[in-house]
Amino acid sequence: MEQEPVTGRVVALQANFCRVRLDRDGPGQQLELLCVRRTRLGKSGQQVHVGDQVSLDGIDWTAGRAAVSRLFPRSSRLLRPAVANCTRLLVVVALAQPEPDPVQITRFLLAAEATDLQVELVLSKIDLVPRPGLEAWLVRLKGWGYDPIGLSVATGEGLEALRQRLAEPGITVLCGPSGVGKSSLLNALIPALQLRVAAVSGRLQRGRHTTRHVELFALGPEALLADTPGFNRPDLPLDPSRLAALFPEMRQALRSGACRYRNCLHRGDPGCCVGTDWDRYPHYLQGLEELLATGGSGAGRRLPEQEVQAERPEVRLDRRQRQPSRRRLRQSEQEGLSPPSPTD
Missing domain, CATH: 1.10.40 (Ribonucleotide Reductase Protein R1; domain 1)
Incomplete structure (x- = not known):
């Protein structure tokens, strides 16, 4: 009987490796495998991104290693940050430290709207501003067409309302300027994470980058959160x-x-x-x-799936031009045989 393929979701990229969370637990309740990517994926123009659903082979359960052999079709792909199969974007904006900038907030919202995904807006650090200031921003942003949630990681206000909104199945991507408290927010939503955080620069009132790569974290059975590196001036999308x-x-x-x-x-x-x-x-x-x-810019947009999935034909050498692998050469030497020819 043919063995059922092992599948999972890419939750992080680390140098030339990716961490894959398995759809079904492996032997000994194994949840994740550290994987390399098959060379043929790169030759055919397929890149692995966080959020990708993949199939694995060459599994070594003892060492916790495997290889990504196939990418499943994507429902979406963001370019910046590079995340596949996301369903909503959560734009995080601080009301203090750093001070909110309407132009910067607008650019983040425009980049989010250009993805055609659901857009949510969060106002963080509300404990650092007077109540009238918070109410003024809530009214202003509702005039922009959004229903923002004000929250404070320090007091816990607003966290439960946000948790309920993010509990729906899918991948939510956190984005926003550096220093608005995205990592602190993740720590509050998922206390076991203990992500590194840093204070805002005192002289420039700018955020310090504490997140260096994109990574998925489980908020619920089917709800995932993607923490992303902060940046302060997203490109304007589309024409x-x-x-x-x-x-x-x-x-x-x-x-x-x-x-x-x-x-x-x-x-x-x-x-x-x-x-x-x-x-x-x-x-x-x-x-x-x-x-x-x-002349317009397309940066930051979500690619249509037919463009995302377009593949280059795999380049293959003629068998007569291929060189035997080092492994086959070693086997021949150990067995006392002549080296294999390319057509063997």
Whole structure:
């Protein structure tokens, strides 16, 4: 009877290795294997990413080692951070240390919206600001089209509400500027992690990078969280004509009416149904002008699956040109035989 293939999900990449959490426990309740990637995957243009569902072979259960032999089709793939099969993005923004920057928050939200995934927004460190300041930000962000959760890792406020929202099956990717408390938030949600955290730079009020690579952590039976390295200025995604669709408040205005001209870029021209009297109009205009000046940018977007899964044909040498492997040469020497020919 043919043995059932061993499958799992890539939860971390470490140099030339990847850690794979098994779909079914191995012998002795083994949960993870440290794996290499088969050379043929690279030859055919397939890259392994955190979140990939894979098939394994060459398993050494005693040593806890295996090789990734196959990638299963992906539902999505982010470029920055590189995560496969994610279902939602959680943008984390601090209300203090560092101070919130509306332009920076907007750029993170635009990059998140461009993925076509569900976008959630969290306001961290709410214990460091007066209550009226928190309420003002909650009202402002709801005007942007979001339903943010305010939370404090120090007091625990808001953690249970966030935990319930993230309990649905799927991979949630945490993203946001450095220093907003993503690792601290993960430690609060999953206390056993004990991830390294660092204080914000006192002179510049900028975050220090404590997360160096993407890694998945289990929040529930089917719910996974991806911690990602922080960065402070994400690229603007897509082209100028599609920028408006990344603003929820602009989408609402366009659903309620139509501009006079089909190619309207919503810069306050006569007949534009969006207008200029809304909070983020200056940020939209700034981003639009930047894209028009640079010709547009596709960085940070989610690739369509047909583009993600496109593979180059595997390059193979003619058998007559292949050299025998070192292993076969050693076997021949031990057995006192002549070296094998390439056609053997």
